Amino acid sequence: MNAYRYAVILQQSLKLDKGGSTAVTGILIHGQKLVVANVGDSRAVMSKNGVMSNKEVVDAIKSIKDPQTAAKHLIEEAISKEQR
Numbered sequence: 001m002n003a004y005r006y007a008v009i010l011q012q013s014l015k016l017d018k019g020g021s022t023a024v025t026g027i028l029i030h031g032q033k034l035v036v037a038n039v040g041d042s043r044a045v046m047s048k049n050g051v052m053s054n055k056e057v058v059d060a061i062k063s064i065k066d067p068q069t070a071a072k073h074l075i076e077e078a079i080s081k082e083q084r
Contacts, residue, residue, distance in 0.1 A: 043070065051078045 022040025029035065036044045045057045052060070052074075060077050064070040 041065075043067065045074065051082055 020040070022038070022042040024036065024038040024042035024044045026034060026036040026044060034046070036046075038044065043061070045054075056077075057074060061070040061073060064073060
């Protein structure tokens, strides 16, 4: 890449906001073991028998930054909904 093109790209990048990405992935091994991993602030939620919809889950935890607190809150919400 020539110096002029590099300078133009650098100048444009200063005008843009920081970029970023997050990811979450899971794999079910032999139908027995589920392994889930994340990078960044992505979260994975697994539901059995549809106790909560995706929207309900997102709404319930979108403002909670700590993953353990979010998980605890989801468990409490799911138990509460199941008991109704």
